[in-house]
Amino acid sequence: MKIRLAKKSDKDNILRFCTDTFTWGDYIDRVFDIWYQEPHGELLVAEESNDIVDRNGNGNSVLEPNRQSNRDVNNITITANLIPNTAKNVQPIALSHVILCPNKKRVWIEGIRVKQRFRRNKVATTLIDEMLQFGRRMGAIEASAIISINNTASRSLFEKKGFNSISKWGYYNIQLNGSKDSRISISNQSRNALKIRIAAIEDLDNVWDYLRCSETYHLSGETYFKAWRWYYLSYEKIVDFIKHQNIIIIEKDNKIIEGVAIINYTGYWDKTIVFQIVYLDSTSISKLQALLFYCIDLYAVSLSDNNKNYDNDNTRSHPHSNSNQLQIISYLTNELSEIMNNFEIIDSAQFLLYNLSL
Numbered sequence: 258m259k260i261r262l263a264k265k266s267d268k269d270n271i272l273r274f275c276t277d278t279f280t281w282g283d284y285i286d287r288v289f290d291i292w293y294q295e296p297h298g299e300l301l302v303a304e305e306s307n308d309i310v311d312r313n314g315n316g317n318s319v320l321e322p323n324r325q326s327n328r329d330v331n332n333i334t335i336t337a338n339l340i341p342n343t344a345k346n347v348q349p350i351a352l353s354h355v356i357l358c359p360n361k362k363r364v365w366i367e368g369i370r371v372k373q374r375f376r377r378n379k380v381a382t383t384l385i386d387e388m389l390q391f392g393r394r395m396g397a398i399e400a401s402a403i404i405s406i407n408n409t410a411s412r413s414l415f416e417k418k419g420f421n422s423i424s425k426w427g428y429y430n431i432q433l434n435g436s437k438d439s440r441i442s443i444s445n446q447s448r449n450a451l452k453i454r455i456a457a458i459e460d461l462d463n464v465w466d467y468l469r470c471s472e473t474y475h476l477s478g479e480t481y482f483k484a485w486r487w488y489y490l491s492y493e494k495i496v497d498f499i500k501h502q503n504i505i506i507i508e509k510d511n512k513i514i515e516g517v518a519i520i521n522y523t524g525y526w527d528k529t530i531v532f533q534i535v536y537l538d539s540t541s542i543s544k545l546q547a548l549l550f551y552c553i554d555l556y557a558v559s560l561s562d563n564n565k566n567y568d569n570d571n572t573r574s575h576p577h578s579n580s581n582q583l584q585i586i587s588y589l590t591n592e593l594s595e596i597m598n599n600f601e602i603i604d605s606a607q608f609l610l611y612n613l614s615l
């Protein structure tokens with residue numbers, strides 16, 4: 258088999274076998290162009306190799322010289338053997354993407370797809386090997402991936418490669434009903450009874466102390482969610498989140514923090530604006546619920562402000578249109594599942610975060 262970097266011209270062939278991958282379809286059509294261009298990563302394809310001559314004669318996978326511009330990251334040159342792609346009508350049979358995370362210590366593996374009739378031939382295994390090699394070349398010390406809890410094939414694939422599941426995450430996409438939502442009034446009650454607010458820079462050390470002692474933080478693999486990748490929730494990242502008013506805290510009278518939520522308004526892939534809770538952590542179910550409702554209130558206010566602006570100037574684009582949905586991605590606890598039963602859930606799923614030391 259031959260593993261090489263994807264070319265733009267592979268897209269149509271690849272999308273042909275990446276449409277009905279899961280019961281809900283697939284997302285590769287929305288990310289192919291992004292992954293192709295994204296720096297510090299490799300978008301790989303596997304090709305059948307029957308009609309390709311391996312000049313080494315050793316059957317090893319090879320890389321072709323027709324590389325993406327981002328191929329040599331940090332001036333590190335790939336040392337794999339280069340063989341001109343002379344074969345005609347050779348089409349991709351599999352895809353995967355790997356990217357070096359901003360902390361430069363972890364590579365994130367995603368989007369493994371093998372064309373149905375080529376499965377169980379170690380194609381995915383070979384792609385993972387290539388992605389792990391990429392990680393080592395980049396100086397990363399670990400590789401991670403997120404896998405649906407129901408995807409036994411993929412879980413077995415990663416476990417066979419030595420990956421361990423380090424945390425379990427819940428994803429919920431809920432429908433918000435604005436002021437008609439009776440649960441918002443519970444939110445107001447909670448807000449009066451409990452001290453909840455957006456964290457300021459003065460809260461930084463208290464937030465950090467809370468997280469470092471938090472069981473949820475450790476069980477989350479010390480990570481938060483962003484655009485279907487999990488990143489380290491480091492001290493520097495907390496500073497950044499606080500500066501952007503993305504951290505909500507709940508505290509006791511003596512200013513001791515008892516819960517943290519992190520929100521994010523940015524879009525990803527083809528979505529322009531998505532409101533998400535990307536980390537949720539508290540010492541009790543009532544406080545977890547209060548944090549959640551506070552975030553929902555914040556979003557409701559931002560939606561109504563946005564609508565007012567839009568009414569005043571309807572020539573502008575309307576970033577929140579049709580977006581009265583909230584995504585919650587959090588370390589999964591029984592308490593969270595219980596709270597989520599109160600909402601109108603559009604879709605939900607559970608995922609495992611897998612890790613391997615390189």
Ligand SMILES: CC(C)(COP(=O)(O)OP(=O)(O)OC[C@H]1O[C@@H](n2cnc3c(N)ncnc32)[C@H](O)[C@@H]1OP(=O)(O)O)[C@@H](O)C(=O)NCCC(=O)NCCS
Nearest residue numbers: 369370371376377378379380381382404410411413414417
């Ligand atoms: C999961 C998938 C990538 C596996 O690709 P593949 O090339 O068939 O995998 P490999 O041949 O390298 O399999 C390696 C090991 O993974 C496990 N595995 C792979 N497919 C499996 C299946 N259908 N059922 C159970 N275990 C499976 C086995 O342990 C296998 O080793 P074995 O064949 O010696 O038993 C492929 O089935 C696929 O594209 N699925 C749809 C997309 C998907 O789920 N991607 C992963 C998203 S995280």
